[in-house]
Amino acid sequence: MLLRFRVANVRSLRDEQELSFVVPQGEESDAARTLTLSDGKSLQVYPLLGIFGANASGKSNVIVALKKMKEAVLGSYAQWTSYQGIPREEFALDPKSVAESTFYEADFVLEDGVRWTYGFELGPRVVESEWLHAYPKGRRQVWLDRDATRDNVFEFPGDRIHDRALLARTTRPNALLLSRAANDNHQQLTRIYDWFNQNLWDVTPETERTQREAYTARQLLDERARDRIEELLRVADLGIRGAEVEQRPGQTPLVRLLHGSDSDEPVALDWQRESFGTRSWFALIGPLLLALDKGAVLLIDELDSSLHPRFAAEVLRLFQAPWINTKGAQLVFTSHAPSLLKSPRGGRPLEPGQIWLTEKDAGGATELYPLSDAEPGPDEDLMDSYLAGAFGAVPKVTQGQIGRRVMSALAEEAERS
Incomplete structure:
Protein backbone atom coordinates (compact mmCIF):
# COMPACT_ATOMS: atom_id res chain seq x y z
CA MET A 1 0.00 0.00 0.00
CA LEU A 200 0.17 3.87 -9.99
CA TRP A 201 -2.11 2.85 -12.87
CA ASP A 202 -3.34 5.89 -14.73
CA VAL A 203 -6.89 6.30 -16.04
CA THR A 204 -8.23 9.49 -17.59
CA PRO A 205 -11.95 9.02 -18.37
CA GLU A 206 -11.85 11.23 -21.48
CA THR A 207 -8.87 9.46 -23.11
CA GLU A 208 -8.14 5.91 -24.22
CA ARG A 209 -11.82 5.12 -23.81
CA THR A 210 -11.90 2.80 -26.82
CA GLN A 211 -9.10 0.66 -25.40
CA ARG A 212 -10.77 0.49 -21.99
CA GLU A 213 -14.11 -0.38 -23.59
CA ALA A 214 -12.35 -3.26 -25.35
CA TYR A 215 -10.79 -4.45 -22.08
CA THR A 216 -14.14 -4.43 -20.26
CA ALA A 217 -15.72 -6.22 -23.22
CA ARG A 218 -13.12 -9.00 -23.03
CA GLN A 219 -13.77 -9.32 -19.29
CA LEU A 220 -17.43 -10.01 -20.05
CA LEU A 221 -16.32 -13.32 -21.54
CA ASP A 222 -15.33 -14.49 -18.06
CA GLU A 223 -18.39 -15.57 -16.07
CA ARG A 224 -17.18 -14.28 -12.69
CA ALA A 225 -16.15 -10.93 -14.10
CA ARG A 226 -19.33 -10.73 -16.14
CA ASP A 227 -21.55 -10.98 -13.07
CA ARG A 228 -19.74 -8.10 -11.40
CA ILE A 229 -19.73 -5.91 -14.53
CA GLU A 230 -23.46 -6.39 -15.07
CA GLU A 231 -24.14 -5.67 -11.41
CA LEU A 232 -22.23 -2.39 -11.61
CA LEU A 233 -24.16 -1.42 -14.73
CA ARG A 234 -27.44 -2.11 -12.94
CA VAL A 235 -26.41 -0.35 -9.72
CA ALA A 236 -25.63 2.80 -11.70
CA ASP A 237 -29.35 2.96 -12.56
CA LEU A 238 -28.90 3.06 -16.32
CA GLY A 239 -31.98 0.94 -16.95
CA ILE A 240 -29.67 -1.89 -17.97
CA ARG A 241 -30.61 -5.47 -17.17
CA GLY A 242 -27.56 -7.22 -18.56
CA ALA A 243 -25.28 -7.56 -21.55
CA GLU A 244 -24.83 -9.73 -24.60
CA VAL A 245 -21.27 -10.43 -25.68
CA GLU A 246 -20.11 -12.14 -28.87
CA GLN A 247 -16.58 -13.42 -29.27
CA ARG A 248 -14.99 -12.51 -32.62
CA PRO A 249 -11.67 -14.16 -33.54
CA GLY A 250 -8.91 -11.57 -33.72
CA GLN A 251 -11.29 -8.72 -32.88
CA THR A 252 -12.75 -7.00 -29.86
CA PRO A 253 -15.84 -8.85 -28.57
CA LEU A 254 -19.12 -7.35 -29.77
CA VAL A 255 -21.17 -5.98 -26.86
CA ARG A 256 -24.86 -5.05 -26.71
CA LEU A 257 -26.34 -3.81 -23.47
CA LEU A 258 -29.81 -5.06 -22.60
CA HIS A 259 -32.18 -2.23 -21.65
CA GLY A 260 -35.49 -2.55 -19.86
CA SER A 261 -38.60 -1.74 -21.89
CA ASP A 262 -42.38 -1.57 -21.54
CA SER A 263 -42.54 -5.20 -22.60
CA ASP A 264 -41.17 -8.06 -20.52
CA GLU A 265 -38.31 -8.60 -22.96
CA PRO A 266 -35.19 -6.39 -22.65
CA VAL A 267 -34.05 -4.55 -25.77
CA ALA A 268 -30.45 -4.90 -27.02
CA LEU A 269 -29.10 -1.60 -28.36
CA ASP A 270 -26.29 -1.24 -30.86
CA TRP A 271 -23.15 -0.09 -29.05
CA GLN A 272 -22.91 3.15 -31.05
CA ARG A 273 -26.37 4.16 -29.84
CA GLU A 274 -25.37 4.07 -26.18
CA SER A 275 -24.95 7.42 -24.46
CA PHE A 276 -21.56 8.95 -23.81
CA GLY A 277 -22.07 8.60 -20.06
CA THR A 278 -22.97 4.91 -20.32
CA ARG A 279 -19.95 4.15 -22.48
CA SER A 280 -17.64 6.09 -20.16
CA TRP A 281 -18.93 4.14 -17.16
CA PHE A 282 -18.60 0.84 -19.01
CA ALA A 283 -15.02 1.69 -20.02
CA LEU A 284 -14.08 2.50 -16.43
CA ILE A 285 -15.54 -0.67 -14.90
CA GLY A 286 -12.85 -3.00 -16.29
CA PRO A 287 -9.84 -1.08 -14.88
CA LEU A 288 -11.67 -0.50 -11.57
CA LEU A 289 -12.31 -4.19 -11.03
CA LEU A 290 -8.77 -5.09 -12.06
CA ALA A 291 -7.31 -2.65 -9.52
CA LEU A 292 -9.59 -4.03 -6.80
CA ASP A 293 -8.59 -7.60 -7.66
CA LYS A 294 -4.86 -6.80 -7.67
CA GLY A 295 -4.84 -4.43 -4.70
Whole structure:
Protein backbone atom coordinates (compact mmCIF):
# COMPACT_ATOMS: atom_id res chain seq x y z
CA MET A 1 0.00 0.00 0.00
CA LEU A 2 1.09 3.55 -0.67
CA LEU A 3 1.56 5.58 2.49
CA ARG A 4 3.02 8.90 1.32
CA PHE A 5 4.27 10.60 -1.82
CA ARG A 6 6.54 13.65 -1.87
CA VAL A 7 7.54 15.72 -4.88
CA ALA A 8 9.23 19.02 -5.75
CA ASN A 9 10.04 20.95 -8.93
CA VAL A 10 7.59 19.13 -11.20
CA ARG A 11 5.31 21.40 -13.24
CA SER A 12 3.50 23.74 -10.83
CA LEU A 13 4.71 21.76 -7.79
CA ARG A 14 7.74 23.99 -7.19
CA ASP A 15 8.30 23.52 -3.46
CA GLU A 16 8.12 20.14 -1.78
CA GLN A 17 4.54 18.88 -1.48
CA GLU A 18 3.25 15.75 0.24
CA LEU A 19 0.20 13.57 -0.35
CA SER A 20 -0.46 11.18 2.54
CA PHE A 21 -2.81 8.22 2.95
CA VAL A 22 -1.89 7.87 6.64
CA VAL A 23 -4.41 9.09 9.20
CA PRO A 24 -2.58 11.56 11.49
CA GLN A 25 -2.00 10.34 15.02
CA GLY A 26 -4.77 11.32 17.38
CA GLU A 27 -7.42 11.47 14.66
CA GLU A 28 -10.15 8.86 14.37
CA SER A 29 -11.45 7.55 11.05
CA ASP A 30 -14.30 5.27 10.05
CA ALA A 31 -13.03 5.02 6.47
CA ALA A 32 -9.43 4.02 7.17
CA ARG A 33 -8.09 0.45 7.14
CA THR A 34 -5.74 -0.97 9.73
CA LEU A 35 -2.42 -1.93 8.17
CA THR A 36 -0.26 -4.21 10.31
CA LEU A 37 3.46 -3.68 9.83
CA SER A 38 6.25 -6.24 10.14
CA ASP A 39 7.26 -4.90 13.57
CA GLY A 40 3.77 -5.59 14.96
CA LYS A 41 2.71 -1.96 14.98
CA SER A 42 -0.23 -0.75 12.91
CA LEU A 43 -1.15 2.26 10.83
CA GLN A 44 -4.53 3.66 9.89
CA VAL A 45 -4.50 4.13 6.10
CA TYR A 46 -7.16 5.65 3.88
CA PRO A 47 -8.29 3.59 0.86
CA LEU A 48 -8.75 6.71 -1.29
CA LEU A 49 -7.88 10.39 -1.53
CA GLY A 50 -9.61 13.05 -3.62
CA ILE A 51 -7.86 16.21 -4.85
CA PHE A 52 -10.07 19.25 -5.40
CA GLY A 53 -9.31 22.77 -6.52
CA ALA A 54 -9.92 25.52 -9.04
CA ASN A 55 -9.05 25.17 -12.72
CA ALA A 56 -5.29 25.34 -13.33
CA SER A 57 -4.57 25.06 -9.60
CA GLY A 58 -2.34 22.00 -10.07
CA LYS A 59 -4.69 19.10 -9.26
CA SER A 60 -3.71 17.12 -12.34
CA ASN A 61 -0.02 17.83 -11.74
CA VAL A 62 -0.13 15.67 -8.60
CA ILE A 63 -1.32 12.77 -10.77
CA VAL A 64 1.32 13.64 -13.38
CA ALA A 65 4.05 13.63 -10.73
CA LEU A 66 3.05 10.15 -9.54
CA LYS A 67 3.16 8.94 -13.13
CA LYS A 68 6.52 10.62 -13.76
CA MET A 69 8.07 8.86 -10.78
CA LYS A 70 6.84 5.51 -12.06
CA GLU A 71 8.10 6.27 -15.58
CA ALA A 72 11.53 7.13 -14.22
CA VAL A 73 11.77 3.87 -12.25
CA LEU A 74 10.62 1.76 -15.19
CA GLY A 75 12.46 3.52 -18.00
CA SER A 76 15.61 5.28 -16.81
CA TYR A 77 18.01 2.45 -17.61
CA ALA A 78 16.60 1.46 -21.01
CA GLN A 79 15.28 4.77 -22.33
CA TRP A 80 17.27 7.69 -20.99
CA THR A 81 20.25 8.63 -23.15
CA SER A 82 23.20 10.88 -22.34
CA TYR A 83 22.81 13.10 -25.39
CA GLN A 84 19.14 13.85 -24.71
CA GLY A 85 19.50 14.51 -21.01
CA ILE A 86 17.07 13.41 -18.30
CA PRO A 87 13.40 14.05 -19.19
CA ARG A 88 11.96 16.50 -16.66
CA GLU A 89 9.15 19.01 -16.45
CA GLU A 90 10.51 21.44 -13.91
CA PHE A 91 8.65 24.53 -12.63
CA ALA A 92 8.48 26.82 -15.65
CA LEU A 93 7.68 30.17 -14.04
CA ASP A 94 11.04 30.60 -12.30
CA PRO A 95 14.24 30.42 -14.45
CA LYS A 96 16.18 29.15 -11.43
CA SER A 97 14.15 25.92 -11.42
CA VAL A 98 15.90 24.62 -14.55
CA ALA A 99 19.16 24.28 -12.62
CA GLU A 100 17.47 22.80 -9.53
CA SER A 101 16.87 19.10 -9.07
CA THR A 102 13.51 17.38 -9.36
CA PHE A 103 12.65 15.41 -6.23
CA TYR A 104 10.49 12.28 -5.81
CA GLU A 105 9.96 10.03 -2.79
CA ALA A 106 7.43 7.31 -1.97
CA ASP A 107 6.70 5.40 1.25
CA PHE A 108 4.95 2.08 0.74
CA VAL A 109 4.41 -1.30 2.38
CA LEU A 110 4.95 -4.62 0.63
CA GLU A 111 2.99 -7.83 1.19
CA ASP A 112 5.22 -8.95 4.07
CA GLY A 113 4.40 -5.82 6.05
CA VAL A 114 7.81 -4.19 5.65
CA ARG A 115 7.71 -0.44 5.05
CA TRP A 116 10.08 1.03 2.46
CA THR A 117 11.09 4.53 1.45
CA TYR A 118 12.53 5.03 -2.01
CA GLY A 119 13.39 8.33 -3.63
CA PHE A 120 15.72 10.20 -5.95
CA GLU A 121 16.66 13.64 -7.23
CA LEU A 122 17.13 14.27 -10.93
CA GLY A 123 19.29 16.98 -12.42
CA PRO A 124 19.26 18.05 -16.09
CA ARG A 125 21.77 15.33 -17.04
CA VAL A 126 22.59 13.15 -14.02
CA VAL A 127 20.85 11.47 -11.10
CA GLU A 128 21.92 13.74 -8.25
CA SER A 129 20.93 11.34 -5.48
CA GLU A 130 19.04 8.11 -4.83
CA TRP A 131 18.13 6.36 -1.61
CA LEU A 132 16.40 3.23 -0.34
CA HIS A 133 15.43 2.65 3.31
CA ALA A 134 13.68 -0.32 4.92
CA TYR A 135 11.93 -0.58 8.30
CA PRO A 136 11.60 -4.33 8.99
CA LYS A 137 11.73 -3.91 12.78
CA GLY A 138 10.52 -0.34 13.01
CA ARG A 139 14.00 1.18 12.82
CA ARG A 140 15.42 2.54 9.60
CA GLN A 141 17.89 0.45 7.63
CA VAL A 142 19.76 2.37 4.92
CA TRP A 143 20.19 0.07 1.94
CA LEU A 144 21.33 2.59 -0.65
CA ASP A 145 22.77 6.08 -0.37
CA ARG A 146 23.77 7.67 -3.69
CA ASP A 147 25.23 11.16 -3.98
CA ALA A 148 26.66 12.39 -7.27
CA THR A 149 28.82 15.03 -5.50
CA ARG A 150 30.91 12.41 -3.67
CA ASP A 151 33.98 10.66 -5.00
CA ASN A 152 32.39 7.41 -3.86
CA VAL A 153 28.98 8.00 -5.43
CA PHE A 154 27.32 4.78 -4.22
CA GLU A 155 27.35 3.69 -0.60
CA PHE A 156 25.61 0.58 0.75
CA PRO A 157 25.57 0.82 4.57
CA GLY A 158 25.30 -2.57 6.21
CA ASP A 159 26.22 -4.32 2.93
CA ARG A 160 22.65 -5.56 2.64
CA ILE A 161 22.41 -5.39 -1.18
CA HIS A 162 23.98 -8.23 -3.16
CA ASP A 163 26.24 -7.54 -6.16
CA ARG A 164 26.95 -4.02 -4.90
CA ALA A 165 30.20 -3.52 -6.79
CA LEU A 166 28.65 -4.66 -10.08
CA LEU A 167 25.63 -2.39 -9.67
CA ALA A 168 27.77 0.61 -8.78
CA ARG A 169 30.11 0.00 -11.73
CA THR A 170 27.40 -0.54 -14.34
CA THR A 171 24.80 2.08 -13.34
CA ARG A 172 25.12 5.09 -15.63
CA PRO A 173 25.20 8.59 -14.08
CA ASN A 174 21.87 9.33 -15.81
CA ALA A 175 20.06 6.14 -14.76
CA LEU A 176 18.56 4.91 -11.50
CA LEU A 177 20.31 2.04 -9.78
CA LEU A 178 16.92 0.48 -9.08
CA SER A 179 16.17 0.38 -12.83
CA ARG A 180 19.60 -1.07 -13.54
CA ALA A 181 19.15 -3.80 -10.92
CA ALA A 182 15.72 -4.80 -12.21
CA ASN A 183 17.17 -5.15 -15.71
CA ASP A 184 19.14 -8.15 -14.41
CA ASN A 185 16.29 -9.41 -12.23
CA HIS A 186 18.16 -8.59 -9.04
CA GLN A 187 16.81 -10.86 -6.31
CA GLN A 188 16.32 -8.15 -3.68
CA LEU A 189 15.70 -4.94 -5.59
CA THR A 190 13.33 -6.29 -8.22
CA ARG A 191 10.65 -6.46 -5.48
CA ILE A 192 10.87 -2.68 -5.10
CA TYR A 193 10.85 -2.15 -8.86
CA ASP A 194 7.83 -4.46 -9.19
CA TRP A 195 5.86 -2.36 -6.70
CA PHE A 196 6.11 0.60 -9.07
CA ASN A 197 5.39 -1.60 -12.08
CA GLN A 198 2.24 -3.01 -10.50
CA ASN A 199 0.89 0.25 -9.06
CA LEU A 200 0.17 3.87 -9.99
CA TRP A 201 -2.11 2.85 -12.87
CA ASP A 202 -3.34 5.89 -14.73
CA VAL A 203 -6.89 6.30 -16.04
CA THR A 204 -8.23 9.49 -17.59
CA PRO A 205 -11.95 9.02 -18.37
CA GLU A 206 -11.85 11.23 -21.48
CA THR A 207 -8.87 9.46 -23.11
CA GLU A 208 -8.14 5.91 -24.22
CA ARG A 209 -11.82 5.12 -23.81
CA THR A 210 -11.90 2.80 -26.82
CA GLN A 211 -9.10 0.66 -25.40
CA ARG A 212 -10.77 0.49 -21.99
CA GLU A 213 -14.11 -0.38 -23.59
CA ALA A 214 -12.35 -3.26 -25.35
CA TYR A 215 -10.79 -4.45 -22.08
CA THR A 216 -14.14 -4.43 -20.26
CA ALA A 217 -15.72 -6.22 -23.22
CA ARG A 218 -13.12 -9.00 -23.03
CA GLN A 219 -13.77 -9.32 -19.29
CA LEU A 220 -17.43 -10.01 -20.05
CA LEU A 221 -16.32 -13.32 -21.54
CA ASP A 222 -15.33 -14.49 -18.06
CA GLU A 223 -18.39 -15.57 -16.07
CA ARG A 224 -17.18 -14.28 -12.69
CA ALA A 225 -16.15 -10.93 -14.10
CA ARG A 226 -19.33 -10.73 -16.14
CA ASP A 227 -21.55 -10.98 -13.07
CA ARG A 228 -19.74 -8.10 -11.40
CA ILE A 229 -19.73 -5.91 -14.53
CA GLU A 230 -23.46 -6.39 -15.07
CA GLU A 231 -24.14 -5.67 -11.41
CA LEU A 232 -22.23 -2.39 -11.61
CA LEU A 233 -24.16 -1.42 -14.73
CA ARG A 234 -27.44 -2.11 -12.94
CA VAL A 235 -26.41 -0.35 -9.72
CA ALA A 236 -25.63 2.80 -11.70
CA ASP A 237 -29.35 2.96 -12.56
CA LEU A 238 -28.90 3.06 -16.32
CA GLY A 239 -31.98 0.94 -16.95
CA ILE A 240 -29.67 -1.89 -17.97
CA ARG A 241 -30.61 -5.47 -17.17
CA GLY A 242 -27.56 -7.22 -18.56
CA ALA A 243 -25.28 -7.56 -21.55
CA GLU A 244 -24.83 -9.73 -24.60
CA VAL A 245 -21.27 -10.43 -25.68
CA GLU A 246 -20.11 -12.14 -28.87
CA GLN A 247 -16.58 -13.42 -29.27
CA ARG A 248 -14.99 -12.51 -32.62
CA PRO A 249 -11.67 -14.16 -33.54
CA GLY A 250 -8.91 -11.57 -33.72
CA GLN A 251 -11.29 -8.72 -32.88
CA THR A 252 -12.75 -7.00 -29.86
CA PRO A 253 -15.84 -8.85 -28.57
CA LEU A 254 -19.12 -7.35 -29.77
CA VAL A 255 -21.17 -5.98 -26.86
CA ARG A 256 -24.86 -5.05 -26.71
CA LEU A 257 -26.34 -3.81 -23.47
CA LEU A 258 -29.81 -5.06 -22.60
CA HIS A 259 -32.18 -2.23 -21.65
CA GLY A 260 -35.49 -2.55 -19.86
CA SER A 261 -38.60 -1.74 -21.89
CA ASP A 262 -42.38 -1.57 -21.54
CA SER A 263 -42.54 -5.20 -22.60
CA ASP A 264 -41.17 -8.06 -20.52
CA GLU A 265 -38.31 -8.60 -22.96
CA PRO A 266 -35.19 -6.39 -22.65
CA VAL A 267 -34.05 -4.55 -25.77
CA ALA A 268 -30.45 -4.90 -27.02
CA LEU A 269 -29.10 -1.60 -28.36
CA ASP A 270 -26.29 -1.24 -30.86
CA TRP A 271 -23.15 -0.09 -29.05
CA GLN A 272 -22.91 3.15 -31.05
CA ARG A 273 -26.37 4.16 -29.84
CA GLU A 274 -25.37 4.07 -26.18
CA SER A 275 -24.95 7.42 -24.46
CA PHE A 276 -21.56 8.95 -23.81
CA GLY A 277 -22.07 8.60 -20.06
CA THR A 278 -22.97 4.91 -20.32
CA ARG A 279 -19.95 4.15 -22.48
CA SER A 280 -17.64 6.09 -20.16
CA TRP A 281 -18.93 4.14 -17.16
CA PHE A 282 -18.60 0.84 -19.01
CA ALA A 283 -15.02 1.69 -20.02
CA LEU A 284 -14.08 2.50 -16.43
CA ILE A 285 -15.54 -0.67 -14.90
CA GLY A 286 -12.85 -3.00 -16.29
CA PRO A 287 -9.84 -1.08 -14.88
CA LEU A 288 -11.67 -0.50 -11.57
CA LEU A 289 -12.31 -4.19 -11.03
CA LEU A 290 -8.77 -5.09 -12.06
CA ALA A 291 -7.31 -2.65 -9.52
CA LEU A 292 -9.59 -4.03 -6.80
CA ASP A 293 -8.59 -7.60 -7.66
CA LYS A 294 -4.86 -6.80 -7.67
CA GLY A 295 -4.84 -4.43 -4.70
CA ALA A 296 -3.25 -1.75 -6.88
CA VAL A 297 -3.02 2.03 -6.55
CA LEU A 298 -5.25 3.58 -9.23
CA LEU A 299 -4.94 7.19 -10.45
CA ILE A 300 -7.98 8.82 -12.06
CA ASP A 301 -7.63 12.37 -13.34
CA GLU A 302 -10.87 14.39 -13.61
CA LEU A 303 -13.10 11.62 -12.32
CA ASP A 304 -16.23 13.66 -12.98
CA SER A 305 -15.27 14.96 -16.45
CA SER A 306 -17.30 12.40 -18.39
CA LEU A 307 -19.22 10.69 -15.59
CA HIS A 308 -22.46 11.64 -13.89
CA PRO A 309 -21.85 12.48 -10.20
CA ARG A 310 -23.77 9.33 -9.28
CA PHE A 311 -21.27 7.19 -11.22
CA ALA A 312 -18.36 9.05 -9.62
CA ALA A 313 -19.84 8.46 -6.17
CA GLU A 314 -20.15 4.76 -7.00
CA VAL A 315 -16.42 4.62 -7.73
CA LEU A 316 -15.74 5.98 -4.24
CA ARG A 317 -18.02 3.39 -2.65
CA LEU A 318 -16.16 0.55 -4.35
CA PHE A 319 -12.87 1.55 -2.75
CA GLN A 320 -14.38 2.55 0.60
CA ALA A 321 -16.34 -0.69 1.13
CA PRO A 322 -14.11 -3.27 2.90
CA TRP A 323 -16.29 -6.17 1.75
CA ILE A 324 -15.61 -5.15 -1.87
CA ASN A 325 -12.09 -3.78 -1.59
CA THR A 326 -10.59 -6.83 0.12
CA LYS A 327 -7.05 -6.56 -1.31
CA GLY A 328 -6.19 -3.09 -0.06
CA ALA A 329 -6.56 -1.27 -3.38
CA GLN A 330 -6.20 2.50 -3.26
CA LEU A 331 -7.47 5.38 -5.36
CA VAL A 332 -6.18 8.88 -5.99
CA PHE A 333 -8.55 11.03 -8.04
CA THR A 334 -8.95 14.65 -9.02
CA SER A 335 -12.32 16.32 -9.40
CA HIS A 336 -14.17 19.59 -9.88
CA ALA A 337 -17.42 18.18 -8.47
CA PRO A 338 -18.21 19.57 -5.00
CA SER A 339 -21.17 17.17 -4.91
CA LEU A 340 -18.66 14.43 -4.00
CA LEU A 341 -18.19 16.18 -0.66
CA LYS A 342 -21.80 15.56 0.36
CA SER A 343 -24.15 12.60 0.21
CA PRO A 344 -27.62 13.20 -1.32
CA ARG A 345 -29.23 12.54 2.06
CA GLY A 346 -26.59 14.42 4.01
CA GLY A 347 -23.45 13.05 5.57
CA ARG A 348 -19.92 12.88 4.26
CA PRO A 349 -18.85 10.35 1.62
CA LEU A 350 -15.26 11.51 2.29
CA GLU A 351 -13.67 12.40 5.58
CA PRO A 352 -11.75 15.71 5.83
CA GLY A 353 -8.45 13.81 5.84
CA GLN A 354 -9.35 12.21 2.51
CA ILE A 355 -9.99 15.56 0.83
CA TRP A 356 -6.90 17.34 -0.47
CA LEU A 357 -6.96 20.83 -1.91
CA THR A 358 -4.73 22.64 -4.39
CA GLU A 359 -4.22 26.38 -4.53
CA LYS A 360 -1.70 28.48 -6.44
CA ASP A 361 0.25 31.34 -4.89
CA ALA A 362 1.08 34.66 -6.55
CA GLY A 363 4.11 33.08 -8.25
CA GLY A 364 2.08 30.28 -9.85
CA ALA A 365 3.30 27.52 -7.51
CA THR A 366 0.84 24.93 -6.20
CA GLU A 367 0.24 24.26 -2.53
CA LEU A 368 -1.28 20.87 -1.68
CA TYR A 369 -2.93 20.43 1.72
CA PRO A 370 -5.61 18.29 3.40
CA LEU A 371 -8.96 19.83 4.26
CA SER A 372 -8.47 18.50 7.80
CA ASP A 373 -5.89 21.27 8.31
CA ALA A 374 -8.82 23.71 8.28
CA GLU A 375 -10.34 21.80 11.22
CA PRO A 376 -13.97 21.75 10.00
CA GLY A 377 -16.63 21.14 12.62
CA PRO A 378 -18.01 17.60 13.00
CA ASP A 379 -21.42 18.66 11.65
CA GLU A 380 -20.17 21.23 9.14
CA ASP A 381 -21.47 20.92 5.59
CA LEU A 382 -18.20 20.42 3.71
CA MET A 383 -19.69 21.12 0.29
CA ASP A 384 -21.29 24.40 1.31
CA SER A 385 -18.19 25.57 3.18
CA TYR A 386 -15.94 24.60 0.27
CA LEU A 387 -18.07 26.49 -2.24
CA ALA A 388 -18.12 29.49 0.08
CA GLY A 389 -14.32 29.53 0.02
CA ALA A 390 -13.88 28.65 3.69
CA PHE A 391 -11.11 26.18 2.86
CA GLY A 392 -9.56 28.02 -0.10
CA ALA A 393 -8.93 26.16 -3.38
CA VAL A 394 -11.88 27.73 -5.24
CA PRO A 395 -11.80 30.28 -8.09
CA LYS A 396 -11.57 33.85 -6.80
CA VAL A 397 -14.39 35.10 -9.02
CA THR A 398 -17.39 37.05 -7.76
CA GLN A 399 -20.87 36.56 -9.16
CA GLY A 400 -21.14 38.25 -12.57
CA GLN A 401 -17.46 39.21 -12.64
CA ILE A 402 -16.65 37.34 -15.85
CA GLY A 403 -19.63 38.80 -17.68
CA ARG A 404 -18.72 42.33 -16.59
CA ARG A 405 -15.16 41.91 -17.80
CA VAL A 406 -16.34 40.60 -21.17
CA MET A 407 -18.68 43.56 -21.61
CA SER A 408 -15.94 45.99 -20.57
CA ALA A 409 -13.51 44.49 -23.09
CA LEU A 410 -16.14 44.75 -25.84
CA ALA A 411 -16.78 48.40 -24.97
CA GLU A 412 -13.06 49.20 -25.08
CA GLU A 413 -12.72 47.47 -28.43
CA ALA A 414 -15.66 49.46 -29.79
CA GLU A 415 -14.08 52.73 -28.68
CA ARG A 416 -10.79 51.87 -30.36
CA SER A 417 -12.52 51.08 -33.62
